[in-house]
Structure formats: structure tokens, C-alpha cells
Amino acid sequence: KAGVTQTPRYLIKTRGQQVTLSCSPISGHRSVSWYQQTPGQGLQFLFEYFSETQRNKGNFPGRFSGRQFSNSRSEMNVSTLELGDSALYLCASSPSLAGVQETQYFGPGTRLLVL
Amino acid sequence: GENVEQHPSTLSVQEGDSAVIKCTYSDSASNYFPWYKQELGKRPQLIIDIRSNVGEKKDQRIAVTLNKTAKHFSLHITETQPEDSAVYFCALYFSGGYNKLIFGAGTRLAVHP
Numbered sequence: 526k527a528g529v530t531q532t533p534r535y536l537i538k539t540r541g542q543q544v545t546l547s548c549s550p551i552s553g554h555r556s557v558s559w560y561q562q563t564p565g566q567g568l569q570f571l572f573e574y575f576s577e578t579q580r581n582k583g584n585f586p587g588r589f590s591g592r593q594f595s596n597s598r599s600e601m602n603v604s605t606l607e608l609g610d611s612a613l614y615l616c617a618s619s620p621s622l623a624g625v626q627e628t629q630y631f632g633p634g635t636r637l638l639v640l
Numbered sequence: 641g642e643n644v645e646q647h648p649s650t651l652s653v654q655e656g657d658s659a660v661i662k663c664t665y666s667d668s669a670s671n672y673f674p675w676y677k678q679e680l681g682k683r684p685q686l687i688i689d690i691r692s693n694v695g696e697k698k699d700q701r702i703a704v705t706l707n708k709t710a711k712h713f714s715l716h717i718t719e720t721q722p723e724d725s726a727v728y729f730c731a732l733y734f735s736g737g738y739n740k741l742i743f744g745a746g747t748r749l750a751v752h753p
Binding site for chain 1: 684
């Protein structure tokens with residue numbers, strides 16, 4: 526099976542702009558989670574989607590949002606970008622069997638630089 | 641609460657030595673404990689995981705031990721090789737929600753030839 530893919534891989538934006546990142550999960554996986562990775566804060570959970578519904582949300586401001594489509598592909602959007610949003614954004618997918626805590630498989634990430 | 645403490649933050653060993661990384665947690669609801677390895681510029685990759693119904697799991701040079709009573713789990717790498725150099729993250733699931741992985745801060749392992 527093909528792994529988790531993310532597009533674009535690199536992005537440069539300026540403060541105040543918005544950005545949309547895309548994630549395609551492993552075929553058959555229904556859950557997509559998003560994480561932000563920075564040198565200072567490590568890997569932090571943003572949100573998780575399952576069956577087009579947000580099931581969990583981390584402690585990030587409302588400028589961070591996401592959605593999931595019927596084919597399980599997911600997008601995240603960051604509006605009004607700030608310098609501190611510069612980070613590696615990782616998505617991860619899992620089959621999401623009911624009641625089972627499962628392995629999550631990560632995509633290569635999108636590296637966002639905000640100038 | 642949502643917290644995983646990982647130690648040490650950096651670890652330097654000679655090739656062939658063993659390396660041990662330990663994580664402690666406070667939320668006891670997790671029953672799945674994965675370890676990820678992240679090489680420079682690459683994605684985190686699962687290297688081993690353990691479920692709460694076992695105390696130890698081995699895969700060649702890598703092993704993980706879990707003590708649910710004491711709320712800690714550890715990664716053991718034996719006969720380290722230069723290609724083991726990377727950042728290692730422990731993780732567990734937060735009881736408050738599905739698929740919400742909480743990560744330790746990471747351990748940067750350097751294996752010197």
C-alpha cells in the first residue's frame with residue numbers, strides 16, 4: 526500500500542496570509558490526525574478527523590481548522606498566519622477500528638515558513 | 641493529565657554500547673505505547689510498540705518494557721550502530737479522546753563510531 530502523502534512539501538508565506546495543507550491517508554484508513562512539530566514545543570496534536578467529523582481538538586487557536594472528505598483525504602487551514610506558525614505539519618492516519626488504540630502512520634510533512 | 645516526560649533529552653554512546661530511554665506518564669487510561677524514530681528531515685517512523693497486557697516486547701536489537709503500576713515505559717537499544725542516530729519519541733494515547741497521541745519531548749541519540 527502507498528504510504529501517507531502530504532502536499533505541498535514546502536511552503537513559504539508571509540504574515541497575515543492563509544494556507545491550506547493536504548493529506549491523503551493510507552488506503553482504507555479512516556482516521557487522519559494532524560500534528561505541529563517545532564523545535565521548541567515538540568510534536569503537538571492539532572486535531573483528528575474520522576468519517577468527515579472532527580473527533581478531537583488540541584489546544585490551538587481557532588485560526589487552525591481542518592476538514593475531511595468522503596474519501597478520507599483531509600485538509601488543514603491556517604488563517605492569518607503568524608511568525609510562530611512556522612513549523613513542520615505532519616498528518617498521520619490509522620484504520621480507526623472501534624475501541625482500539627492503534628498505530629498511527631505519519632506522512633512526510635509540510636514544512637511551512639512564515640516570513 | 642496530558643503529560644509524558646521523556647529522559648534523557650540527549651544521549652551519546654559509542655558504537656556497540658546500549659542505549660536506554662525512559663518515559664513516565666500520569667494518565668493511566670492508555671493501553672498502547674508506541675515509540676517513533678525520526679531521522680533528520682524525515683517523518684517519524686514507528687519502530688516498536690507495546691500494549692498494556694504485556695510487560696516486554698523485543699524486535700531484534702530493540703526492546704520496550706512497560707510498568708503500568710509505576711507508569712513508565714522504556715526503550716532499550718542494544719549493540720548500537722551509527723544508523724541508530726536519530727531523535728526518538730515515546731507516545732501514548734490521551735484518555736480523553738480517540739487517536740490523540742501525546743508525545744514525549746524526544747531524545748536525540750548520537751552513536752559514535
